[in-house]
Amino acid sequence: MAVTVKTFASASEAAxxxxxxxxxxxxxxGTLVMRALNEGDVAISTVVRAQDQALTxxxxxxxxxxxxxxxxxxxxxxxxxxxxxxxxxxxxGGPAVRNMGTVGGNLFATNPYGxxxxxxxALDATIAVQGGFGSRDIPIEEFLQARERQAGTLxxxxxxxxxxxxxxxxxxxxxxxxxxxGSVITLAAHLPISGGRIAGARIALGSMAPTQIRARAAExxxxxxxxxxxxxxxxxxxxxxxxxxxxNALGSAWYRREIVGVHLRRLLSGQE
Amino acid sequence: xxxxxxxxRHNGRDVAIFVDGGxxxxxxxxxxxxxxxxxxxCGQGGCGTCSVLIDGELHLSCLTLAETVAGRSIETLDGxxxxxxxxxxxxxxADNFAAQCGYCTPxxxxxxxxxxxxxxxxxRDEVIEAISGNICRCTGYEPIINAILAAAGxxxxx
Numbered sequence: 405m406a407v408t409v410k411t412f413a414s415a416s417e418a419a420x421x422x423x424x425x426x427x428x429x430x431x432x433x434g435t436l437v438m439r440a441l442n443e444g445d446v447a448i449s450t451v452v453r454a455q456d457q458a459l460t461x462x463x464x465x466x467x468x469x470x471x472x473x474x475x476x477x478x479x480x481x482x483x484x485x486x487x488x489x490x491x492x493x494x495x496x497g498g499p500a501v502r503n504m505g506t507v508g509g510n511l512f513a514t515n516p517y518g519x520x521x522x523x524x525x526a527l528d529a530t531i532a533v534q535g536g537f538g539s540r541d542i543p544i545e546e547f548l549q550a551r552e553r554q555a556g557t558l559x560x561x562x563x564x565x566x567x568x569x570x571x572x573x574x575x576x577x578x579x580x581x582x583x584x585x586g587s588v589i590t591l592a593a594h595l596p597i598s599g600g601r602i603a604g605a606r607i608a609l610g611s612m613a614p615t616q617i618r619a620r621a622a623e624x625x626x627x628x629x630x631x632x633x634x635x636x637x638x639x640x641x642x643x644x645x646x647x648x649x650x651x652n653a654l655g656s657a658w659y660r661r662e663i664v665g666v667h668l669r670r671l672l673s674g675q676e
Numbered sequence: 677x678x679x680x681x682x683x684x685r686h687n688g689r690d691v692a693i694f695v696d697g698g699x700x701x702x703x704x705x706x707x708x709x710x711x712x713x714x715x716x717x718c719g720q721g722g723c724g725t726c727s728v729l730i731d732g733e734l735h736l737s738c739l740t741l742a743e744t745v746a747g748r749s750i751e752t753l754d755g756x757x758x759x760x761x762x763x764x765x766x767x768x769x770a771d772n773f774a775a776q777c778g779y780c781t782p783x784x785x786x787x788x789x790x791x792x793x794x795x796x797x798x799x800r801d802e803v804i805e806a807i808s809g810n811i812c813r814c815t816g817y818e819p820i821i822n823a824i825l826a827a828a829g830x831x832x833x834x
Contacts, residue, residue, distance in 0.1 A: 406696040406697045406698055406699075407697050407698035408697050409680070409697045409698065409741065409743060411743075431741060433739075434736075434739040434740055434741060434744075435721050435736075435739050438700055438738070438739040438740065438741060439719065439720050439721060439739060441698050441700070442700065442719035442720070442738060442739075443719065443720075451697075451698060451741065453741075453744070478733075497721070497809055498724060498787075498807075498808040498809015498810065499734050499787065499790065499791075499805070499806060499808070499809055500721075500724060500727055500734045500735055500736045500787070500809050501721055501736070501809055503733050503734055503735055504721075504735055504736065504739060504740070583804065583805055583808045584808040584809060
């Protein structure tokens with residue numbers, strides 16, 4: 405079925421078109437929307453695009469990093485100042501998907517995809533969105549909790565604070581096929597250390613619930629402690645709390661629950 | 677619904693077609709231009725057999741909205757050989773038995789070309805990474821990796 409394609413010069417015009425039409429979807433890199441069209445998704449009758457330079461801007465020089473929603477993973481990988489995001493960007497797709505897929509689109513990618521969003525959740529990213537009535541910033545957790553209702557808003561950019569050191573941010577994706585494959589589970593940890601103790605731990609998990617979630621019990625086990633074997637063991641044993649994984653072709657819910665603590669322990673103890 | 681006029685470069689030649697809204701680049705190339713070298717595999721971005729180069733960058737044509745390539749340059753396997761002569765990558769694939777059923781081959785060759793165009797002497801790991809988005813169900817990948825390394829090293833029969 406043919407769809408109507410509406411192309412706008414500015415993001416605000418595109419946001420207006422998106423918010424006024426329930427059957428409209430925003431086309432970023434195409435890896436989600438074109439896939440849906442190829443599968444004959446009749447819920448989409450309008451495709452909205454914006455050719456706004458602001459959507460592809462990267463601001464990575466300072467302590468606060470902002471990525472336009474249309475920034476591709478290949479561009480993240482080409483940016484030396486974004487080294488802390490290279491592991492999650494590299495874990496997505498093959499080269500063609502990384503040339504197409506965008507940071508903004510990844511926020512809408514359902515299991516077993518959406519790995520970059522796991523990293524952004526651990527980094528407490530802020531999502532700038534524009535609806536019919538202007539733009540606003542939403543904490544990523546709030547955005548993900550209401551993801552089903554976000555299709556009518558246009559994501560403009562994501563921003564997060566750069567981790568203070570390479571040890572402070574860790575990422576691990578478990579896939580059956582290397583170097584490419586859907587996620588069995590994905591883990592990201594932000595562990596700022598203050599005076600030898602963890603202050604503000606954030607652990608994010610992918611494929612452990614309908615959307616990317618935080619492992620709050622594991623975070624509590626880490627908070628205020630030094631990253632020693634006992635602390636890591638406590639966090640690992642709490643990793644499944646609050647999770648609700650599903651079965652899919654890559655792994656069963658049981659398997660995901662079995663391995664998440666193992667991989668969290670390895671991530672926290674710096675093992676390969 | 678009205679058709680949308682679209683012009684782009686296809687293997688160095690200017691083409692002009694009319695597409696329906698929502699048509700993907702793969703369908704435009706195969707059905708409207710008549711270039712049957714990019715294949716339809718999964719339609720989901722999982723297999724890579726529809727891979728083409730857009731302005732020299734590897735893309736999946738089945739996930740590319742046709743009208744987004746207006747004014748851009750598209751390269752497909754059909755433009756790879758020079759006259760009657762196979763491209764060194766094509767020759768290397770033949771020499772190394774890198775094609776069995778052949779369905780993945782157009783995408784593999786475009787992914788390999790994208791790699792060698794910017795990195796003429798890749799390592800084995802870089803070759804593996806470059807074709808990681810392309811699925812082959814016949815060869816077990818080793819002959820394909822060897823073929824790409826052979827083409828990069830100039831070890832190709834005349």
